[in-house]
Amino acid sequence: MMSVVEAFSQGNVGINSTGINPDASSVLDVAADGATxxxxxxxxVSLTSTVDVATIATPANALVVYNTNAAMTNGNGVGFYYYCSSGCTTIGWKFMSAADNGPGITGQILASQGSGNNPQWSTLSTSSSGCGGCPTMISVESPGSGNWGTQAAYCRNLTESGYxxxxMPTFDELTYAVVYLTPPTAYSANYLWTATKDDLSNGTGTVDSNYWLILHPSAGYWTYNDYTAAYCVRCVR
Structure with missing residues (x-):
């Protein structure tokens, strides 16, 4: 059976099974360098929200806990949190960020995925992508199909993942999202509206304001149609 030795040295505490002194730089030095x-x-603890001061009454600044409540309001799910009441812009529990989609690759950034979700590594836009300031999130598919104006309004009024x-994405933004972003739900066998006009649909080589590009993500092809046609949409931000 493992025995625990408490070693006190100049106000330092060491907990180990070998009797070694705690490191001089530590207040508490816990080691597991024995056989066990x-x-x-x-x-x-199960925190209810980022401003929960009832589960732990009057939490101290820098207090660390492991939250077990995946539905924590305005949090990022289960994981380590510390309480900040001094030196921070907003008082409350702060999530210790860790990506849930692996270690990432060189050049990616850690981007929020909204309340209740761990952040994920995302790829910034490059000149080759063609979409300028590329999106970092794509929504679930709209619950039904609709004409271009209806779906543009759907995106404007959407609240999802706390945002x-x-x-509505441009054609380049939607293409980028399909290639680089992980969708919250799998792409269906539906065309999706984009906010990019088709410039050849009337056969004259000039822009016809009635026609917009549409993309079929799961099949990988695109075409165009009149704004009165009915398609689904996935919004971006």
């Missing part, structure tokens, strides 16, 4: 290996379990700044 193990880790340190941070207290687990309300969604928009």
């Amino acid at each position: 290996k193990g880790g340190m379990l941070i207290p687990r 309300s700044d969604w928009r």
